[in-house]
Amino acid sequence: MSAESILQTFNLGKRYGQRWAVKQLNLDIKRADVFGFLGPNGAGKSTTIRMLLSLIKPTEGSVSLFGHELHRHRAQALKSVGGIVEKPDFYLYLSAVRNLEIVGALNGGIHRARIFEVLDLVGLRGRERDKVKTYSHGMKQRLGIAQALLSNPDMVILDEPTSGLDPQGMKEVRGLITHLSRDQQKTVVLSSHLLNEVEHVATRMAIINKGELVVQGGVHELLNQGEGFVLLQAEPKRAVKRVLKASTKIVSKFVDEPDCIKIFMDFADVPALNQSLVRNGVRVQAIVPRRSLEDYFLSITESEDSRR
Template sequence: MGNQVLLEVQGLTKTFGSRVAVDRLNIRIAEGDIYGFLGTNGSGKTTTIRMITGLIHPDAGEVRIGGFHLKSQFKSAISLVGAIVENPAFYGYLSAYDNLKLMANLYPSVTRKRVDEVLEIAGLSERAKDKVASFSLGMKQRLGIAGALLNQPKLIILDEPTNGLDPQGMKEIKELIVQLAAEQGISFLISSHLLHDVEQICNKAAVIRKGKLIAEGEVKQLLASGKETRTLEQFFFDITEGDGRL
C-alpha cells in the first residue's frame, strides 16, 4: 500500500438545528487503501461523504484531497475524486456508451478513447451499445464505477456499492474494487452496512456512532484487538454496545 496520504479529514463537524450529525471527525486514507466506513443508519456516514465531495459545507473542520484544501482549492481537490453517492442514475433509453459520453462532457480533458477504456475496465465492452434499461443492477453499478473512473481519479467514494445486488453482482463489484486498488493504486472510501463484504476487501476501516469516530485502523488489527479474534460484525456490535444492528 502507498504511504502518501490522499484524503485527510480534520475536525469535520456538521449540525442540523440542535442535532450534531458529524462531531469533530478525523480520518486519513493513503494511496491504494480500501477503506471501509461503517456505522448504523443515522450515524453520520452520508453527511460525511457529502462534505468530502463538496455537496454540503461543514460548520467546522477541513478536508484535504491530494494535499489540496477542498474549500479554497476546490477544483484541484475535487478533480482527484470519482464518486457514486446512492444509486447511479442513467438514461435507460440510451446505451452504456452514450451515457458515459454524456458524463464525459463534464470533463473537457476526457476523450472518446477514455470512454472505451473505462468500459473495458468495468467489463462492459461487449454491452457498450446496449440500452442501460436492459442491464442488471450489478451491471448498472459497474457502469457507475466506469463513470467514476472517467477523469482518472485517485480516490473513488462508493456509498453502499453492493446494496441490492445478487451474489454474482456482489462478487464482480468486489473483484473490480480490489483490482483497481492493486493495479492502478486507486484509493476507495466505501460506506457500507454489509460488514462481511467490508471484511473481505478493506484493509482499513472506521466506525462512527452518532457522528463520532469510535474506532479506526487496520481491519486485521481491529478484529484481533479483543480477547479473541472476531468477525467484523462481532467487533462492530461490541463497540457500538448494541446501538442497533446495521
Template structure:
C-alpha cells in the first residue's frame, strides 16, 4: 500500500465562533496532481496553512509524508515546497538574486540548484532582470521556482493560476505536468476554476464553507453528468418539441442553447427528431460544467457569488 503524502483527519479551524474549515478529511496520494477547489473564502488557504504547520488547527490531525505535523513538522517540511497566496519578492533585485536570498534564509541552496530551478520554470533567460519588470505569470513561476528550491517530493501551490491569461495558464499547466512526470513530484494546487483543475489534475476535492462536497477522480465528477449541450436555431420551439418526450430532462441556458440530459445512444435520435422537424442543429456536445453548476448540483444551493451563466425556465 502506498503511503499518503498528505492526510488530514477531521481537520477544523474556527475563528471566534465561526467555523471556516469543518471536519475536513483529505488524502493526497503519491503521484497525484491534486486539485483543491473552492470559491473565494471557502477555506483553501486556511487548510493549506494548517497542512504546512503554519497555523494550529482547532481540532483534527494532519500527516505529511507520514509525519504528524503537531509533533514532527520539521521532518516533513524538509521534503515539502509551497507557495501560499502569491509569494512576495524584492522588487529591485533580479529573479536569480531573489532565489539566492530566499534560499539563504532557509539554510542555503547550491548555486547549481538555483540554476536548475530557473531552468525548470523557464526563467533562465530573464533571471537577470529585476522582479519589478516581471509579468504576473513570471512572478507566479518564480514562486514555483522558490517552492522547488529545497528539492521537495511534494509541493503545495495556492492558486498558481490565479489571474493568468490563456498563455500563462497553458505554460503553468505544462510546467505542473512536467513536475509530476519528469521530476516525480506530488502536487497539490488550489483553485477556484473547475475548468483549470479538470485539465491539470487527476484527483480533486471540492469544499464549500469549509466542508467537503466531493473528493475523488476528476473524471467521475464531470462524466457522471449526462447533460448534452444543444445549440439550435429557434431555441424556444426546439425546447417545446423536446419537452414532449418524457425521457428527456431539459434546462434552458439563456437564449443560447438548451441542456438535455440523455444517454449517449439517444443523441442521434434527438438530432434526427430536430432535423425532421426543420430545425438546424449547430452543436450537440457534452456540457462543460462550470464550478458553479457543480456546486449547485452537490449542494442544491443557488449559484454562489459569481454569476457566469443565466438559467431560465
C-alpha cells in the first residue's frame, strides 16, 4: 500500500506582474516523508512555501493539506502544520524563551513546558535566557525551527533551514531533521539549493527550476536512474585515450571536454579503470563519478550562480 498523501498541490501557480514565479506545480508529499524541495536561487521555493502556509494567495491552482482545501478551510488545513519562511524574524533584544512566549500567545497560548521542550529539541537549552542578538546564525536558525515546532505539528515546513550555516551547523540541523522524522514521526518538508544537503536527509524530493517542476520521486530512485558518467582528469592524454579505447568491456563511450574526459560507464568499474590507467603509465589527478540528475542539477545551479 502506498503511503497517504498529506500535502498536495494542484496546478499551483503564482504570477507577479507578467512573470510566473511558480507555474503549474503539482507536489505530492506523503506522511512520514522527509521531502526535499530543491531548486536554484529564484526557482520559486519560497514563493511555493508561502502559498503552502497561506501567507500569500495563489494566482491559480489549489493546495490540499490533511484532506482540507487550504483556500476554503484555512484553519483546519493549517492546524497540524508549522513552518518558517526564509529568515525567521525575532525580537533581538528579547530572549529565546520570551520570543517563543510571544509566538505562543499569538497562536492562542502555549504551555510553558512546551517552550522548554522545543528549546531542548533544537539544542538551545543553557542559552534560552540570553538575548537573541547574542546568538550565532546557527542558533537563530535553530530557534526558527523551535518556533515552527511549538504547537507540536504533524508536519513542519522549513525554508532553507541550513542556509548560511557552516558544515558543522548544517550537520546539526540535518541531525535534528532526522530526529524529527525518525523519533517524532513528523513529516518534514525542507527547501534547499544544495543537492547533497537534501540527498543526505530526504526520503523523497522534487526539483523545481524557473517555477516549474522538473522531477519528483524517491531520492534514491531519482539519483540512481539513468546512466551516469565519470569525469577523468589525467595525463598524458594520448595514453589515456589508448587505455579508454582498449577498455571496451568497461567504457561504453567517452567524450573530450575542455578540462577533462567524460566517460560513460558503470560506477562499479571505476577502480578497474583506474588500475589499468595507472598500469599504463597514466597520472590520474581525479576521477569523479557524476550521476545524471546530479549533473543536471549542478548545471542549472551553476548557470544561476553565473548570472548573479
